[in-house]
Each structure stands twice: as structure tokens, then as C-alpha cells.
Amino acid sequence: MFQIADRTFxxxxxxxxxxxxxxxxxxxxxxxxxxxxVTLAIKRLELTKPQDDLVTPLRNMHIQLLxxxxxxxxxxxxxxxxELAREALQTNWLKLEIHPDPRYxxxxxxxxxxxxxxxxxxxxxxxxxxxxxxxxxxRLEQVGCVAVMPLGAAIGSNQGLQTRSxxxxxxxxxxxxxxxxxxxxxxxxxAAAMELGAAAVLVNTAIASSNDPVAMAGAFANAxxxxxxxxxxxxxxxxxxxTASSPFTDFLATL
Amino acid sequence: MSxxxxxxxxxxxxxxxxxxNFSTAQxxxxxxxxxxxxxxxxxxxSPAAEPLLSQMASKAQRxxxxxxxxxxxxxxxxxxxxxxxxxxxxxxxxxxxxVKRRTLSLSEIEQECLAIKAxxxxxxxxxxxxxxxxxxxxxxxxxLPVIRRYFSSIQLEVQPLDTAEYQLLKxxxxxxxxxxxxxxxxxxxxxxxxxxxxxxxxxxxxxxDRVGQAGIDKIGLGILLGLTDWRADAMMxxxxxxxxxxxxxxxxxxxxxPRIRPCSGGSGVAYPISDKELIQLICxxxxxxPELEISLSTRESALLRQHVVPLAITSVSAGSKTQPGGYxxxxxxxxxxxxDDSRTPQxxxxxxxxxxxxxxWKDWDGYLGR
Numbered sequence: 001m002f003q004i005a006d007r008t009f010x011x012x013x014x015x016x017x018x019x020x021x022x023x024x025x026x027x028x029x030x031x032x033x034x035x036x037x038v039t040l041a042i043k044r045l046e047l048t049k050p051q052d053d054l055v056t057p058l059r060n061m062h063i064q065l066l067x068x069x070x071x072x073x074x075x076x077x078x079x080x081x082x083e084l085a086r087e088a089l090q091t092n093w094l095k096l097e098i099h100p101d102p103r104y105x106x107x108x109x110x111x112x113x114x115x116x117x118x119x120x121x122x123x124x125x126x127x128x129x130x131x132x133x134x135x136x137x138x139r140l141e142q143v144g145c146v147a148v149m150p151l152g153a154a155i156g157s158n159q160g161l162q163t164r165s166x167x168x169x170x171x172x173x174x175x176x177x178x179x180x181x182x183x184x185x186x187x188x189x190x191a192a193a194m195e196l197g198a199a200a201v202l203v204n205t206a207i208a209s210s211n212d213p214v215a216m217a218g219a220f221a222n223a224x225x226x227x228x229x230x231x232x233x234x235x236x237x238x239x240x241x242x243t244a245s246s247p248f249t250d251f252l253a254t255l
Numbered sequence: 256m257s258x259x260x261x262x263x264x265x266x267x268x269x270x271x272x273x274x275x276n277f278s279t280a281q282x283x284x285x286x287x288x289x290x291x292x293x294x295x296x297x298x299x300x301s302p303a304a305e306p307l308l309s310q311m312a313s314k315a316q317r318x319x320x321x322x323x324x325x326x327x328x329x330x331x332x333x334x335x336x337x338x339x340x341x342x343x344x345x346x347x348x349x350x351x352x353x354v355k356r357r358t359l360s361l362s363e364i365e366q367e368c369l370a371i372k373a374x375x376x377x378x379x380x381x382x383x384x385x386x387x388x389x390x391x392x393x394x395x396x397x398x399l400p401v402i403r404r405y406f407s408s409i410q411l412e413v414q415p416l417d418t419a420e421y422q423l424l425k426x427x428x429x430x431x432x433x434x435x436x437x438x439x440x441x442x443x444x445x446x447x448x449x450x451x452x453x454x455x456x457x458x459x460x461x462x463x464d465r466v467g468q469a470g471i472d473k474i475g476l477g478i479l480l481g482l483t484d485w486r487a488d489a490m491m492x493x494x495x496x497x498x499x500x501x502x503x504x505x506x507x508x509x510x511x512x513p514r515i516r517p518c519s520g521g522s523g524v525a526y527p528i529s530d531k532e533l534i535q536l537i538c539x540x541x542x543x544x545p546e547l548e549i550s551l552s553t554r555e556s557a558l559l560r561q562h563v564v565p566l567a568i569t570s571v572s573a574g575s576k577t578q579p580g581g582y583x584x585x586x587x588x589x590x591x592x593x594x595d596d597s598r599t600p601q602x603x604x605x606x607x608x609x610x611x612x613x614x615x616w617k618d619w620d621g622y623l624g625r
Contacts, residue, residue: 019324021611043407043620046377071623073472073505080622102472102507103500103546156322209320 002199004177005093005125005146007064009036012194013224014066014179016204018044020213023053029207030063033217039066039095039202042081047088055089066127068095074108075115082119094119095149096128105155109136113143120144129181132163137170137178148174149181149202152193156205158185161192171197187216187223194227195235257464258498259457265494267440267487270297274486277301286310291543296493299539300486308535315541315567322545326613328570329600330378330410330550331371334579335359335398339384341451343437345479345515348384350450357579358390364398368405370582374574374600377617378408380433382577385414385453392420396427403428408619410475414452415462421469430624431473432466434459435511439491443483463495467503472624473548474499474506480533481515481524489536493543509548509570510540516554516595534563541567553596557606560596565610573603 001008013033017040020026030038040054045067058065067085072078075098082094096119098112099105107130119126125146130136132150140148150170153159160183161167171178177199184190185206193201203220210216277298285295286307298304299311336358339348347354359367371379381402383390395413402409410431411424421432438444441456448454463474476496478488489512496508514533515524528536540547550570551560564571573596576582598606604614 019326020613021325022608022613041618043623044615044618046617071619073624077623077625081620084620084622100505102505158321205321205324208324 002177004037004127009064009200010034011036011221011224012200012228013190013221014039014181014200014202015207015217016040016202017054017058018204019208023057025213026054026208027057027061029213029217030058030061032214033207033221035063035217035221037064037066039068039204041070042067042085043071045085045088047084064093065089065091066093066095067091068097068129070097070099072098073100073111074098075111075118078111078115079118079122082122082124086124092123093125094127096126099129099155107131107151109133112136113139116140116145117143127179132166132170134166134169134173138173141174141176145176147177147179147199149179151182152180152189153183155182157183158206159183160185160189161196164192164196167193167196167198187219190220191223191227191230194224195230197231200224257461258495259460261498262439262460262491262495265439265491267491270490271484271487273297274300274490275302277303279303279306282307286314286542293490293493293497293543296539296543297486297490299542300489300536304535304539305531308531308538311535311538311542312566315538316565318541318545319565319567319569323569324613325611326615327564327568327607328378328615328618329376329573329604330380330408330570331374331376331572331600332380332382332412332575332577333364333367333371333402334382334577334581335364336383336386336390336394337579338386338389339451340386340388341384341453342449343453344447344449345482357585358394359398359579359584361397361401363580363584364401366584367580367582368402372405374582375604375616376574376600377406378410378619379406380410380412380572382412383414385451387414387452392416392423395424399424399427399429403621407617407621410473412475415459416465418465418468421466421471425469425471426625428621428625429471430619431475431507431509432471433475433477433509433511434462434466435475435477435479435513436460436492436495437479438482439478439488439495440483447482463499464502467499467506470505470624472507473509474503475509475511477511477513479515480512480528480536481526483526485526485528485532485536489539493540496544496547507548508544508546509550511550511552512536512540513552513554530559533559534566537563537567555595557596557598561606561610564607565612571603573598573600 011034014037015035069078069081098108127147129149137148153162179200180193180198181202207216282304412433548569551568553575
């Protein structure tokens with residue numbers, strides 16, 4: 001179980017809802033993953049319609065919706081999107097995404113921090129997507145974000161934990177959940193993120209773009225569990241040489 | 256430094272020669288690379304790449320799915336006016352063409368918007384001929400607020416404008432500007448564009464710079480296939496794209512590679528490009544620029560669209576009418592070019608779903624980019 005703001009989740013896998021071949025396949029993948037928190041792009045939603053083919057089924061499955069501000073290039077647009085989503089979806093949860101660079105979709109640290117500060121004041125539960133920058137993550141924590149979502153690698157790149165050493169520092173220093181977002185291309189990447197001590201991971205491309213998204217969702221769920229268990233059990237430290245077992249330590253103990 | 260200056264340093268003939276001077280082994284080597292240079296791209300355009308087309312296609316498809324998922328955007332064009340002060344030998348809207356001219360009034364525009372919305376379309380491409388005086392900024396400033404109310408995304412394909420004008424259009428709701436160069440070969444350009452502002456090639460070449468400077472979200476590039484050697488033209492387009500991506504890092508880019516279609520009064524095609532070559536060109540662009548949006552219009556047949564869309568295409572038009580008033584006001588008028596795929600948006604969407612692709616009707620909103 002882990003907690004974000006006032007909600008407790010048993011699954012540590014968050015899913016994105018984009019890129020699937022159909023809304024139905026997205027729902028099936030969500031179900032197979034056991035995920036309880038799904039992010040969806042506000043710009044994709046037809047907010048004036050009473051029924052939306054993304055939102056309605058997720059609601060029926062009792063999924064916590066995490067609307068995101070993708071498409072926003074600055075704080076102003078992100079805040080506008082957030083207000084729209086809060087009113088239409090009746091949730092103050094928000095995944096804050098500001099990427100002015102449409103090629104690699106790198107998050108803008110300056111606009112993200114400014115928007116996060118304002119959104120918290122406006123009463124939002126803010127989970128910012130950000131670069132794997134330990135100082136930025138502390139700053140986001142200070143302005144009242146409930147979690148941080150640093151990237152493992154560029155969105156959709158499937159490259160795994162390219163930012164590993166920075167993520168280690170972020171996790172070590174964080175007083176709130178660290179959710180590794182973006183770049184996780186294989187279940188083994190997700191397991192590695194959880195072994196580092198991440199509270200959760202968010203996956204979209206690797207599942208949605210897979211030939212069998214439902215099976216892949218299950219595989220990621222297993223990997224997240226395995227990684228978490230390994231983290232709790234305490235990972236063995238890699239050694240340069242084989243270590244002989246303990247006649248000498250037994251002897252030392254007698255001294 | 257504008258693109259025009261960089262373009263002047265290019266040697267068309269050298270590009271044309273180089274693009275035929277690759278071995279299949281070189282193409283094979285390019286296909287195993289994760290990141291492509293301009294020279295790699297040129298190899299993919301070469302005749303030597305043709306035997307490897309199915310490999311190119313499968314790599315293109317993998318990159319497209321990874322970047323854009325199993326989705327394809329749907330849009331429709333809204334022709335506002337066929338008035339044109341240019342003389343372009345391949346176009347049915349040219350000044351000397353004896354076609355009935357029409358510019359939609361505001362109430363006619365509204366009627367067309369409603370008809371397009373009734374088709375299920377939410378993303379629209381506004382098209383006009385190029386008539387600065389009668390269909391210029393004043394007209395756009397009147398029309399845009401009306402159109403903006405109906406659609407989540409507005410793309411614009413009109414005459415090149417200046418930076419301040421683009422800035423104003425951005426505020427009024429333009430999300431993307433399409434500026435098809437037609438050809439980067441100056442001699443061919445002069446040959447086809449006889450009269451009017453369009454004959455000013457540098458003004459057109461630098462227009463994407465001005466859109467980028469104005470901070471409009473998306474810039475559409477394109478060449479009209481059939482005017483001259485497509486390989487050299489594609490190379491210059493790729494160079495242009497690379498230049499713009501570095502210069503305007505906050506802009507998105509889209510590509511369109513229409514082939515000349517028969518139009519009323521138009522001449523024959525001087526440099527025809529085959530279906531196979533068109534697919535090669537599209538796949539080469541996907542491999543060169545995985546983030547590039549690529550659209551395919553109803554100029555192409557339903558059969559070809561069905562096979563090419565899953566490989567590399569991110570947006571398709573559907574239910575298109577290519578004359579002002581074509582959806583409801585005056586459906587009998589002459590069109591700019593004849594379309595080949597006349598399926599309704601719903602039929603196109605159903606066909607996409609059958610191929611495991613999710614049709615996306617909306618992916619943008621009016622508050623973004625203002």
C-alpha cells in the first residue's frame with residue numbers, strides 16, 4: 001500500500017491512456033495491470049459531452065483519474081487546462097506536464113515549478129512530471145506537490161533508467177512519493193525503478209504500443225511487485241570477488 | 256540568417272546525382288542505425304533502396320507506433336475562397352482558369368462549419384487561393400473567430416504572410432500553418448509559377464521562419480510531387496526541416512507530400528512518381544525524423560491509403576470537399592483538384608479501427624498556443 005495525498009493505493013503501477021488501438025483495449029490493459037490511477041490528456045477530452053469514451057469506462061471501473069496537461073507549453077496554459085479538468089471531471093488531482101519541446105517532450109523546469117506553486121495554492125493535488133533533477137524535485141516538494149514524477153528517459157523512448165544516479169539522489173532525499181515516469185520500455189526497467197526505492201512507476205508507450213497490451217500490462221504489474229519486494233527485502237550488494245562464507249567471521253565472533 | 260541564405264548554398268545538381276549513387280549494401284547499413292544523418296536519408300531515397308522497401312516499411316511502422324501509438328488523427332479541409340492572383344500551371348484555382356469564383360461570407364462559413372461538424376470532424380484545415388487584397392488579413396480576422404467556436408484545432412493553408420500577421424493569427428486561433436514550397440528547385444519553381452506573389456520564391460522559402468518566429472505551434476512543410484526530381488526535392492526539404500527544428504525548437508512540424516492530381520484545365524505531369532516511390536519517400540522521412548507528423552490526403556486512393564497509413568501516417572483527411580461551399584453552400588462548384596478517396600469520415604474511421612488504429616477526432620484545444 002502506498003499513499004498519495006489522502007488516498008491509499010494497493011497498486012504501484014500507474015498507466016497512461018494514450019496510444020492504445022482502442023478505448024476498449026485500454027480498459028482491458030488497465031484491468032490486467034490492477035492499476036488504480038490512470039492519467040489522461042485533457043486536450044483529448046470532449047469536455048462538453050456528457051459521455052466520453054475514455055473517461056466514462058474508467059469511472060465505472062472506480063479508477064482515480066489523473067488528468068494531465070500535455071500540450072501546454074507554459075504555466076498559463078497548464079493552469080487553464082487544470083481548471084477545465086477540475087470542473088469537467090470533478091477531481092482536483094492533476095498530473096502537471098509542461099513540455100515546450102515537441103520533439104523530445106522534455107519538461108520545462110522553470111514553468112513547471114511556477115505552475116506547481118500556483119496550482120497548489122488553487123487547491124490542486126499536483127503530481128508534476130519533471131526532469132531527474134534532485135534540486136528541482138526538492139523545490140517542487142517545498143511548494144506543496146504531493147509527489148514528483150521524474151523521468152527515467154525521454155517519453156516514449158523505451159530506454160529505461162538513463163537517469164539512474166540522479167533518481168537515486170531524488171529518492172534518498174524525498175519526503176514524498178517518487179514516481180518514475182517516462183522511458184520505461186520493459187518490465188525489467190520497471191522492476192529496476194522499484195528496486196531503487198521508487199514509490200511507483202508510470203507506464204504508457206511500452207504497454208500501449210506492444211502487440212499484446214493486455215499481456216504486457218500484466219507483465220509490468222508483476223515486475224513492479226517483484227521490484228518492490230526486492231527493495232523491501234534489501235538487495236544484495238554486487239561484489240568484485242566471490243566472498244568465502246564464514247569460518248573467519250564465526251571465529252571473529254568468538255573473540 | 257534565414258533559410259533562404261542557406262538554401263542558396265545548396266547545389267541541386269549535386270544532390271540529384273548523389274541521390275542515385277548508393278549501393279544496396281549502404282542502404283542496408285543505414286537501416287541498422289538508430290539515428291540517421293542527411294546522407295543516410297539520401298541513401299534511403301536512392302534507387303538502391305527499392306529492393307529493401309519492405310524492410311524500410313517495417314522499421315517505419317515500428318517507429319510510428321512507438322512515437323504516436325496506435326492512433327491516427329482525422330481532419331477535413333474547409334475551402335473559404337478560390338480567388339487567386341497567381342498563375343500556377345498545375346492548379347485549378349489559377350488566375351486564368353475559367354472557374355466560378357467564390358469567397359464564403361461569414362454566414363456561409365458558419366453553414367459550412369456546421370456541415371463539417373455534422374460529419375463528426377473537429378479538426379479543420381482552412382484553405383484559400385492566394386488573393387492578398389480580397390482574401391487577406393481583414394478576411395481572416397473576420398472569419399477566424401467564427402470558425403474557432405466550432406473546432407478544437409485550426410490549421411491554415413493560405414498565402415505566406417509576415418511575422419506580425421502570423422502573431423495576430425496565432426492570437427485569433429490558428430494552431431498550425433501549412434506552407435508547401437511545391438519545389439525547392441529555382442528553375443522549376445519559376446517555370447510553374449508564372450505570375451503573382453507566389454512567383455517570389457525567397458518570400459515563400461522564408462515563410463516557415465516567420466511562422467516559427469511568431470510562435471505558432473505547428474509548421475507544415477511539403478513539396479508537390481511531379482514538378483521535378485523528387486529525390487533532390489526531398490533532400491532539400493529534409494535540410495529545411497533540420498534547419499527549422501534547430502531554429503524553432505518549440506515548434507512541431509508536419510509533412511505533406513501530395514502528388515499532382517488532374518485539375519480542371521491542368522497540364523500533364525512532367526515528373527511522375529510511382530506508388531512504390533511515394534511509399535519509399537514517406538518511409539524515408541519517418542526513419543529520418545520519427546517525431547515528424549505526416550499526413551496523407553484524399554488525393555490518394557482508398558487502397559493506397561489503407562496500406563500506407565499504418566506505416567507512417569499520423570493524420571488523414573476524410574470526407575473532403577475541395578471547393579468553397581462544397582459541404583453545404585454550393586456543392587456543385589468546381590473543385591481545386593479531384594479527390595480519389597471519397598469515403599465518409601465514418602467509413603475512414605471504421606477502416607482504421609479494422610486495422611487496429613484508433614481514430615482521433617480531437618487532440619487539441621483552443622486555449623493552447625494563444
